[in-house]
Structure formats: C-alpha cells, structure tokens
Amino acid sequence: MTGLRRDLQIVADWIGSGSRVLDLGCGDGHLLRHLYESRNVTGYGLEIDPEQISESVANGVNVIQTDLDQGLSDFEAEAFDHVVMTQTLQAVQRPDRLLLEMLRVGREGIVTFPNFAYWRLRYYLAILGRMPMSGALAYAWYETPNIHLCTIHDFEELCRELGIRIIERRVLSHELKPPRLGGLLPNLLAEVALYRFRRA
C-alpha cells in the first residue's frame, strides 16, 4: 500500500513494530491497515460513521462502532501500547477527558490536530473578519463537526494541567509540508500539530 499522508506517516513512524494500537476515529482505516501490513501491528479502530465503518471493513480493519463521547469504557486499563487520535480531538465533546482516557487504556498517546493559531487562520479572522477555513479545517462554520478547536499553546497548557508529559512534538506547515523555518514559531507557522505523550 502506498502514499500515507505525510502527517500519518509521522504517526506510523512513532509506532513500534508488533504494538497493540487503538485508533480513535479511524475513518476508512487506512492508517491501521498500513500498520497491520508494514509493522505487524494488531489493534482496533473506533469509528462512528457507518460509511467509514464499511470502508474500514473493506480495508480489513477490526473496527468497532463507538461514540468517542461515551468514553472508552469497553477497554481495560493499559490494554494498548499506543492510542492514536488523528484529526479528531477537536470534534469531541470533552477533549480533556478523552486525553485522560487515552492514557488509561494505552501506554502512550498520539494526537494530531489543526493548530487554530496558524497564521492563515489568524488572517481569515483578523483581516477578513470571517470564520477561518483551511485544508485542515475544511468546513463552513455552520456545518463543522469541530467544536473544540485549540492552538499549540492551548494543548500544551492542557497537558500540563492534566499531568500529561509530552515526549515529542512535530509540526507541519501549509499542505502538510515540513516547516520551512525548521519549526520556528510553531504556534504561528504550523497548520497541523502532532504529539506523542505519556502519563507524567
């Protein structure tokens, strides 16, 4: 299988071979499928959308229809090596609780989210006076599933409050390219932020 999106490739590279992985909001399951095939990973995807569930099944992924807002009570503590959530944190009702749940059922958490402080989004609001849209935020304000947008600063502050230890941060700028200024001013220049974290 070819062509994992760049952000997902970074996530995949963080996952050790043979790990147990839980992918929250797994979509069509292509990250998990890639991990099954390239890293001998076992695990499940959680997804709520029926169409996406069918896609995941077609991809051979073990997918469990779940509403993430109901928590992860189907899973025992420390059942997984990695709990992954790509581009979903901003769409859940209580991101803070879900982050803690991730670290209850998994040894390590991985999240990616659109950085709301990205300069193009700031431009949208500050200059055009309109709700920002971008590649990572491709919805109009009235139809967006994203209800808890945050910035890199906000996320790191929340982790501090929750006693979550960030192990690694990566950022990608426009169209998921590596940042030209080498990660300088991430809160301004990153379109997408990627984090690995553990319990402190």
Add this chain to the structure above:
Amino acid sequence: MPATYPADSVGLVEPQRAVFPAPLALECGRTLSGFELVYETYGTLNAAASNAVLVCHALSGTHHAAGYHSPDDRKPGWWEACIGPGKPLDTDRFFVVCCNNLGGCHGSTGPTSTNPQTGEPYGPDFPMVTVRDWVASQARLADHLGIERWAAVVGGSLGGMQALQWAMDLPDRIAHAVAIAAAPRLSAQNIAFNEVARQAIRSDPEFHDGRYQSRGVIPRRGLMLARMLGHITYLSEAAMREKFGRELRRGKDDYDFHYEVEFEVESYLRYQGESFVERFDANTYLLMTKALDYFDPAAAHGGSLARALASATARFLVLSFTSDWRFPPSRSREIVRALLETYKPVTYGEIEADHGHDAFLMPVPQYLQVFRTYMQRVAAEVAA
C-alpha cells in the same frame, strides 16, 4: 406458466436430507441413537471446499433460508434479504448451507418424528437439546458435506448464539463467526417472555402433557398466544406505530364495543398467531425457547465470557440494531467487550434501524452494506 424469480434470488431450491446413524450424546445426559437433518444449500462448493458458509436459524426458523420451493410460493426463504447472487452471502462465491435444527419440526429429527423405541411420535419424550448439541449435530452435517472448515458460521438471534458456540467448541472448523442481533445469554426479562409463551402452550387444554399429536389435536390457542407474544417483542414500538398506529380495520371508522378484532394490530397479531399454528409444532417451540434460556457459555467459566471465548480463533463480526429491545445493542457489546478483553479480532456495527429485533431479517441498507463488505473480505481470503 414459466416461473420467474428475481435475478438476485437463488430461485427454485429443494430440501435435502442427511441420515446420521451414529449415536449423539446430548448435553442433557441423554443420547439420540441416531438422527436426521433436513437442509438446503445454495451456490457451489469449490474444489478446496473452502467457500462454505453455515447459516444457523433462529427460534422458529427452518432450513428454508432462501429461494422458493415451488413457483407458487408466495414468499421466499426467511433470509432472502441476505442470501443470493450479489447479496451479503453471495451465492456466486459462497456455498451456503442451512439446516433445520435438531428438535425442529420441519423434517429434522424432533418431537414430531417417530421414536424408534415406541413407534409413536416422540412428543414430550424428545430430549432437551441445547445450542451446543446443535453445533455437534451441524458438525456431522459438515463432515457429510465434506466441509472441514466453514469460511463463516453466521446467524441472527438464536442463530448468532450458535455461531458463537461454534467458535468456542470447534475453533479449528470455523474461520469467521458472524453474530447478528444476538446476546451472550438471555436476561431475566427474556426468560420471562419465554416462560409466558411456554405457559400459554402448556396450559392449553389440548396440550395433553405434550401428547397432543397421538390424540390428533394441537394446542392451537396456546401456540397462537405464544407467537403473538413473541411478535410483540420482535417489533419495536416505533415499528408497530408506523405499521398499524391505532388504525381500525378497513371499512370501519368507529368502535364496536366488543372483543372481536377491531384494531389493525389485533388483526395482524391474530393472523401471525394463526398462521404459525399451521406451520409449527408446540413441543418444538418449548424446546427451542428452553435452548435459548439455557445458553450461557460464561457460566462454566465463572461468569467470564472472555474466558469462555478464549478457545476461539475465529474472527468475529457482531452486529446489532438500535431499536432491538429483545437483544439490544448493549447485549451485543457484551460479546464485543469479551472479545476485546483478549484482543480477539472483532468488528462491531450498531445499525440504525427501527424494525426492532426483526431488523436482522430486513433489507436495511446500512446492515447489508457492512455485512456484504465483511463477507467480501471473507470470500477474498478463501479465493471464492
């Protein structure tokens, strides 16, 4: 007139019979000296015998899961929605087998069969059979058909329980288990409904302790009541409202102030009850509801379903329906949770449908979609 069938139907089918002369020891401690199973098959078994799918029926099901027995048949088999060319159980790819369960009343050895020891119908003397016994008898059918390993064992409701039992008892002989609208065991409420149904039958004056057959009568009223009660539990409140509301029978617009049929829903239930009496045996109904009540694989493992399922090597598909209150999604999730506990491969879908428990028989698009996609993967694995 030349019969035509829908292009996605298996068309005209004929039941077959397999005779098993060797004794079968049952879970209740008794032994059947031999038995027969009536079954149907759809599609073609491939050379490697790797594309066989066993369909297990629910409480009142039969071997007639798809297609038509004669051009005059008004209705096809009970799972026509899911079996046929291009359907989830695609007969262009799979060899689908469905048998009438042991203890049934549609040709397999059961209470209406002749007891070789007495020359009389078994009636109430037919031994109690369990889900486990069914799996054992179906394994003999697999041997008979030359099927070493099922590509999948699938079923809805009580059929789903059989799929789970297959995965536990004969892990080497099943690659995938598909349990639809099932539960790991009945709730007290489920058992209560079954008990009311049984009491309706057993208290009918024509029941005669189950020996009605040799007296040439049937406990018609009891069986009808049992089925009416069952029907209420298989539908959802919304489905009933949608189908009948408080409509009075056609042609009437006022109450008659009597106890004859007035509301459409009364008419429907009576019709369902009466037609059931024509095609089902009361002793079989008693047996099947008991088999449901007894099913509880976790019990032998200190109440842990995860431990009960530990022997399973199959991959699982579990599906539930949002409006099913007989076996609601929370019951299916118990199965899923037990499988997750030991990292077994499982896919779970909670299908939005307002048909109640009966949704597993209906062509609900989202249901057919997930089921078909899953089975396409199974077919790809066995190169069917």
